[in-house]
Amino acid sequence: MxxxxxxxxxxxxxxxxxxxxxxxxxxxxxxxxxxxxxxxxxxxxxxxxxxxxxxxxxxxxxxxxxxxxxxxxxxxxxxxxxxxxxxxxGYKGQNFRWLYNALLVQLDSTIFSLLAFYIATAAYRAFRIRTVEATLLLVSAAIVMLGRAPIGEAIWKGFPDWANWIMRFPNTAAMRAVLIGAYLGSFVTVLRILLGIERAHLGGVGGAGMK
Amino acid sequence: MTIWTKGMVVDFWFIVAIGIVTYVLITRARAGMKIPEIRKIAGLEALEESIGRATEMGRPVHATPGLGGISAPETFAFFNTLGYIAQLCAKYDCRLIQTNRNYLVHSVNEEIIKQAYLEAGRPDAYNPDDVRYLSGFQFGYTSALLGMFAREKPAANIMIGYFYAESLILAEAGAQIGAIQIAGTTSTAQLPFFVAACDYTLIGEEIYAASAYISKNPVLLGTVVGEDWFKILVFLTIIVGTVITNVIADPKKNPLTSWILK
Incomplete structure (x- = not known):
């Protein structure tokens, strides 16, 4: 049972x-x-x-x-x-709200702000030109960044249009392909759970027992 | 009065159809008939290697389902992998630290790990203090995890589930302590971060194939094959839809659109 x-x-x-x-x-x-x-x-x-x-x-x-x-x-x-x-x-209490706004919200924002520094180190790692794919990534990222920042438009008026094209077509197509696969995957996972084939959430290794 | 909710007719029949196809494939698998193989997934192959490396280094393995709640399908994908990770850790006598942001997910994970250690014949090795609920707040959870990374320096960091803005913070912190990192998510906004910062990334649907891939269980593999057949069907529908939309400009007269929105 x-x-x-x-x-x-x-x-x-x-x-x-x-x-x-x-x-x-x-x-x-x-x-x-x-x-x-x-x-x-x-x-x-x-x-x-x-x-x-x-x-x-x-x-x-x-x-x-x-x-x-x-x-x-x-x-x-x-x-x-x-x-x-x-x-x-009560949750509307003055001290309760003050502690929330003065401490928790500030701490939250501080940790979130770390992201800016981590993006820089991750970008350095991703953009090192080692393969054809990395080169493509670097070139497209450079165009998108220049197209989104005012300095890009100041350098060449075509950058925003190029950036928009990259975001609207190749980027959206790839994202949608991932999403369609993910939706179908999640649906089949749900079906496996409903049919009782996948039971990992009930404890143990479920369907993924070791060979 | 119609039987179905507006716009849900196709949804319902899609559920029925995928259910039938999956059932047929499961029946074929149970009868011992041939099921097509699924491609190699490097991230899942690397799970055992990463836990073995952590064991050799005498450092723990860390696993997290991210911020997804108990109702997120990605969290269930994590559940399906966690039992395997826990059993490997029990087998190799490697410490597993599992952290959570959601208390319901935490309870399930606790049960999965306890049971996996029991099934591996090592119930004594299970430490309830290593299955941790950290914080319900996104960045509260993140900062607690950053602290844990700095103090306990896990040699393997496995992140499979739904992640938000904390994905890159966690992945970079993991990279800085030299952990081998396997990440997987369906969040298209976070995938590029994982690809940039982790050693292996499971992209989208790959996280759902984990249990089938790991176990090589034909019944589970059958469901993955069924999913692939439907993916082909969806892409064919997209191609047909693109052609029809280019021929009939008015969306109200487009038969495919009216059928889907019925």
Missing amino acids: RKELPLLVTILTGLFVIFGHDFAIGEKWQLINAMDKWQTISQAFALLIGAVNLTRIHVNHIRRRKAGYIFSLLLLVALWGYTALGVVE
Whole structure:
């Protein structure tokens, strides 16, 4: 039953979604909306699992006095302190909002800004001319960059048109080919799960057992 | 009153058709009939090599499904690969660190790894502290992972799932610590970053073929072949659509468009 019951729930849920999406009566009964609400409720319950896992790991760090355990302590204070503040003040509370905007949003932006530096190192690696493909990549990237930046148009008026052509035709064609393959792949994966052939999500190696 | 939701008729029959084709191929495979082979996927071939290298170096292996939630098909592609990765790590006695941004995905991953260690006959080697929920925030998760990379220096970094702007940050951080990196996603915006920064990249549909490819199980291979047949059908439809659109300029009079939007 440990595997059969979740499998049955998976199959019924899959059929429920197809019925809700494709059949007029499913749309009339707003089955997909109901499904979304159930998912939100189940996610709210599962949030506790994440918090418990984090707490368990970091309590262990503190107990064993692992290197940097002070950061584990800080994490636990932030996690449970912020939760307590939210419970006391509510999510519209002044201090709760201030901590969010003054700390979390700023930290988020800081990590995001690292991307600018990483793009430079990745571009250097990608644009080294070693093969014909790398040369093509370098030339097309140079045209797109010049076409998108004002300096490109100042150098030659044709750069924006060339950049647009590269983005609209070869780039879009390649992206769509990848997407069509990905959609079909995801569809077949869903079908394998619905038919019970793929069971990795129920634990263990599922269909991908070692040879 | 019509039976189907507007615009969903083709969608429904497409599901039925692909279901029938897949069923036929599965039946053929079960009956021992010949199933066409699928091409070599370098990224999947490299999984064992990367875990072997990590074992030799005495450093851990890291695996992540990215930011996709429990309902993302890419996350299921990760689930299908994770059991294999965990079993290899158990077999080679290599530490596996698995990090998550979604708590539901975390629970499933925990179960997959625990079960894989059990199936490999090494339940004692399973460490629950190495399956980690880091943060629900995109960049909170990213910064936690950057810290983990710097402290624990995994020798193999496997990223299969759905990624957003953090893809390049993670891939570059992995490259800087000298990890062998295998990445796979369907996100066309992040694929170029993975191609630039990782050793092997699984492009789009390749991540879904993982379980079939790894196991060489004819039933699973049959479903991949069914998918390829439909890909040919979709591309033929595109060619026919292009021809019809060039002949009939008015989209309202285009029979293919009206049929698809029915």
